[in-house]
Amino acid sequence: MIVATRPHTHETAQPEEHAHVALPQHRHHFETQEQQREAATFGMWLFLLTEIMFFGGLFFSYLLYRNWYYDAFVAASNQLSVPLGGTNTAVLITSGFCMAIAVWAAEVKKKGLLVVTLILTMLFGCIFIGIKYDEYHEKWEKHHIPGEHFDVAEFVNPHAYGLKEAPLAPDAAKKTQIFFSLYFAMTGLHALHMIIGLGILVWLTLRAHRGDFTAGYVAPIENFALYWHFVDIVWLFLFPLLYLINRHPV
Amino acid sequence: MSATSSTIVNLPDQKTATLPKRNYLNNEDGLLSWLFTGDHKRIAILYLISITFFFFIGGAFAGLIRLELLTPQPDLVASDTYNKFFSMHGIIMVFLFLVPSVPATLGNFLMPIMIGAKDLAFPKVNLLSWYLYWVGGLFTLAALVLGGVDTGWTFTTPLSTHYLNTHVVTAAVGIFIIGFSSIFTGLNFIVTIHRMRAPGMTWFRLPLFVWSNYAASLLMVLGTPVLAITLVLVALERTIGIGVFDPTKGGDPLLFQHLFWFYSHPAVYIMILPGMGVISEVISTFSRKRVFGYTAVAFSSVAIALFGFFVWAHHMFIMGVSNYSALVFSLLTMLVAVPSAIKIFNWAFTLQKGSITFETPMLYAFGFMGLFTIGGMTGVFLGALGMDIHLTETYFIVAHFHFVMVGGMLMAFLSGIHFWWPKMTGRMYPESLSKLAAVTTFIGFNLTFLPQFILGYLGMPRRYHAYPPEFQVLNVLSTAGATVLGVGYMLPLLYLGWSLKYGAIAGNNPWQATGLEWQIQSPPLTENFIEVPVVDHEAYDYEWLAHKTEQEVTTVG
Ligand code: HEM
Ligand SMILES: [Cu+2]
Numbered sequence: 034m035i036v037a038t039r040p041h042t043h044e045t046a047q048p049e050e051h052a053h054v055a056l057p058q059h060r061h062h063f064e065t066q067e068q069q070r071e072a073a074t075f076g077m078w079l080f081l082l083t084e085i086m087f088f089g090g091l092f093f094s095y096l097l098y099r100n101w102y103y104d105a106f107v108a109a110s111n112q113l114s115v116p117l118g119g120t121n122t123a124v125l126i127t128s129g130f131c132m133a134i135a136v137w138a139a140e141v142k143k144k145g146l147l148v149v150t151l152i153l154t155m156l157f158g159c160i161f162i163g164i165k166y167d168e169y170h171e172k173w174e175k176h177h178i179p180g181e182h183f184d185v186a187e188f189v190n191p192h193a194y195g196l197k198e199a200p201l202a203p204d205a206a207k208k209t210q211i212f213f214s215l216y217f218a219m220t221g222l223h224a225l226h227m228i229i230g231l232g233i234l235v236w237l238t239l240r241a242h243r244g245d246f247t248a249g250y251v252a253p254i255e256n257f258a259l260y261w262h263f264v265d266i267v268w269l270f271l272f273p274l275l276y277l278i279n280r281h282p283v
Numbered sequence: 284m285s286a287t288s289s290t291i292v293n294l295p296d297q298k299t300a301t302l303p304k305r306n307y308l309n310n311e312d313g314l315l316s317w318l319f320t321g322d323h324k325r326i327a328i329l330y331l332i333s334i335t336f337f338f339f340i341g342g343a344f345a346g347l348i349r350l351e352l353l354t355p356q357p358d359l360v361a362s363d364t365y366n367k368f369f370s371m372h373g374i375i376m377v378f379l380f381l382v383p384s385v386p387a388t389l390g391n392f393l394m395p396i397m398i399g400a401k402d403l404a405f406p407k408v409n410l411l412s413w414y415l416y417w418v419g420g421l422f423t424l425a426a427l428v429l430g431g432v433d434t435g436w437t438f439t440t441p442l443s444t445h446y447l448n449t450h451v452v453t454a455a456v457g458i459f460i461i462g463f464s465s466i467f468t469g470l471n472f473i474v475t476i477h478r479m480r481a482p483g484m485t486w487f488r489l490p491l492f493v494w495s496n497y498a499a500s501l502l503m504v505l506g507t508p509v510l511a512i513t514l515v516l517v518a519l520e521r522t523i524g525i526g527v528f529d530p531t532k533g534g535d536p537l538l539f540q541h542l543f544w545f546y547s548h549p550a551v552y553i554m555i556l557p558g559m560g561v562i563s564e565v566i567s568t569f570s571r572k573r574v575f576g577y578t579a580v581a582f583s584s585v586a587i588a589l590f591g592f593f594v595w596a597h598h599m600f601i602m603g604v605s606n607y608s609a610l611v612f613s614l615l616t617m618l619v620a621v622p623s624a625i626k627i628f629n630w631a632f633t634l635q636k637g638s639i640t641f642e643t644p645m646l647y648a649f650g651f652m653g654l655f656t657i658g659g660m661t662g663v664f665l666g667a668l669g670m671d672i673h674l675t676e677t678y679f680i681v682a683h684f685h686f687v688m689v690g691g692m693l694m695a696f697l698s699g700i701h702f703w704w705p706k707m708t709g710r711m712y713p714e715s716l717s718k719l720a721a722v723t724t725f726i727g728f729n730l731t732f733l734p735q736f737i738l739g740y741l742g743m744p745r746r747y748h749a750y751p752p753e754f755q756v757l758n759v760l761s762t763a764g765a766t767v768l769g770v771g772y773m774l775p776l777l778y779l780g781w782s783l784k785y786g787a788i789a790g791n792n793p794w795q796a797t798g799l800e801w802q803i804q805s806p807p808l809t810e811n812f813i814e815v816p817v818v819d820h821e822a823y824d825y826e827w828l829a830h831k832t833e834q835e836v837t838t839v840g
Binding site: 060061062064071072075076082083084086087088089091093094097098180181207211214215217218 | 400
């Protein structure tokens with residue numbers, strides 16, 4: 034293959050001397066390392082844009098139904114545990130913080146720190162999933178999983194269950210099922226993203242351990258961090274929307 | 284050099300000409316080198332073969348539908364079988380043919396070359412999207428083999444979630460996966476166009492084919508996820524009954540309509556925009572002029588893409604959207620026609636005073652212009668509220684979207700395949716047979732779908748397998764037309780296959796066209812360019828080209 038004499042894009046300036054030292058990760062069809070890195074980042078941003086649209090359909094549905102079945106949504110959201118959701122928010126922010134340090138560690142080529150922070154990110158991610166599992170389990174026991182066995186008794190007659198909630202007419206109580214459908218769809222999709230992220234983290238940690246990202250090639254770490262922060266941000270919308278707004282307006 | 288008076292074909296001396304010794308086709312051997320390739324050109328060929336395969340399956344179902352409709356009585360198949368026929372026809376044609384057709388084949392092959400890049404930004408993602416296409420395709424075929432789907436391609440709830448006992452979930456999973464294939468193609472294109480243009484290849488020097496694929500990619504990236512989530516909800520509703528679309532649980536089937544059409548209206552532009560790009564290239568080449576109003580044509584693609592997101596509810600006029608929103612959506616719908624019309628007018632101005640020659644790609648392009656215009660104008664009729672209420676769910680709709688998608692997109696696809704065949708294979712297709720095919724297709728098409736406008740106007744509903752006897756004459760005409768059309772599609776399959784071995788050697792630039800793809804050898808090298816080209820002229824600059832050919836082209840391998 035003949036090496037071109039000009040940089041491939043006119044946006045980037047003439048590459049500096051060290052850019053000519055081809056790293057093993059350099060792909061043949063990019064003219065410079067810089068171009069490869071930019072393309073990867075741009076691709077990641079676009080991918081996150083598709084993710085926004087993906088969640089967007091659900092957010093749209095949620096807001097629509099919330100508007101229609103306001104009382105049912107309020108009653109149903111009171112069933113969610115703010116302490117658990119709040120803890121998870123803190124856990125997730127901490128994990129995002131660890132990931133941010135990981136990016137810095139890769140950039141300044143500190144291999145030990147990189148590996149440690151990746152493992153910490155993973156750990157907090159796992160805690161999040163664990164708490165989420167606990168919340169799901171509680172819904173399961175209360176028959177608040179949408180479908181055949183969904184039970185509205187608690188909403189029709191809250192006082193019998195020791196709740197201070199205003200009772201809903203049986204018809205309105207049925208609409209709480211839509212709340213839980215969307216709750217499971219949205220948090221489930223979010224959790225799925227977390228689990229995929231954890232899988233990628235395992236792989237990144239192994240490669241970091243091998244020293245792949247501390248020799249000047251940090252794009253995978255940076256791009257994964259974008260993904261991980263995106264997942265955090267989605268949660269930062271989900272938490273207030275599902276758990277917090279208009280709690281206990283009775 | 285040999286050129287006849289009515290053509291611009293410029294072939295090398297056939298006695299001495301040979302294909303280049305080294306090219307992307309023979310660079311590596313063996314099936315595995317294809318299945319693991321990262322070369323955008325090889326992936327394009329993989330797509331071309333796959334898409335053709337699905338096209339003929341979808342076509343077989345079309346044949347069965349028309350056969351049933353030959354007589355007013357339901358005598359060929361029972362109604363549920365008939366429903367499965369038109370569902371599979373629609374699903375396969377829309378998701379496995381129309382959406383990926385031009386972008387994944389011609390776009391994949393040409394777009395990087397046209398901007399002077401060695402490959403797409405993410406070759407592995409590109410290959411992955413081909414595999415996803417097949418996984419999704421196999422799911423769809425599995426749904427078919429296991430007993431079929433009878434919701435139509437629109438998966439309308441509550442029909443799809445409550446009343447049918449068929450393989451909706453399997454098909455939905457298939458389409459979900461194909462959706463990712465399409466998202467990845469779009470993403471790859473956008474990054475490549477932004478980041479990998481050769482020096483001097485500014486945005487306003489891009490060929491219009493690149494612009495239109497860019498606009499279509501935006502739609503793929505923004506629209507497809509919404510379809511994906513909608514199908515997930517349908518599948519969840521069917522399997523565990525989450526009730527988001529189920530009125531008995533407080534859900535609303537209309538929500539499905541909103542989400543579905545929010546994707547699927549833009550999706551019709553995913554299907555047509557790349558075709559419009561092909562037409563711009565072909566018309567410019569065979570009238571030897573820069574496309575009139577280049578900037579307007581380029582921007583109109585993006586305008587179509589953006590407006591496309593604001594008109595979805597015109598599919599829902601009779602489904603209970605409020606009068607006010609119906610009015611607004613009606614107006615917005617008319618607005619989308621404007622950028623489409625801009626393109627048609629600019630092509631017409633390009634042709635005017637051009638030195639036009641009638642090569643096969645040009646014949647198909649003329650077919651496109653005529654048929655798309657009819658399709659688009661009937662679309663405006665449908666956008667008008669009152670008309671729509673009379674015509675919706677009749678054969679008028681069927682005729683409208685077939686004029687746009689089959690008359691438009693498929694014509695553009697065939698035009699493009701013929702136009703770039705010499706580049707992709709290094710060989711020419713047989714001249715008179717290909718012209719015969721173009722004419723056959725055009726006649727067959729009109730015979731098939733013109734009667735359907737009348738049928739719809741008279742009130743024949745779509746998706747029924749029996750009809751009152753007074754509609755028979757028009758239906759017989761339509762079925763006859765479909766037969767002619769079928770022949771028109773078989774012909775290219777045969778003679779293009781033949782040309783792979785026996786076609787005349789094409790040389791680098793048989794049409795004397797200006798695009799970068801014509802300045803390199805045919806078939807190209809794996810790495811496209813030996814040296815990164817430096818672009819110093821506008822797209823479609825024929826004077827530059829005349830100058831260039833004298834000096835001998837520098838980028839040939
Ligand atoms: C010139 C601009 C266009 C306008 C104004 C337009 C307008 C419309 C309208 C109002 C309908 C709804 C009819 C109804 O269900 O009552 C419709 C249906 C349809 N259009 Fe278009 N259209 C245009 C271009 C296109 C294009 C470019 C395509 C495809 C490439 C397309 C494909 C379809 C399809 C598939 C349907 C039927 C959907 C269904 O009910 O299954 N249209 N069009
Ligand atoms: Cu539409």
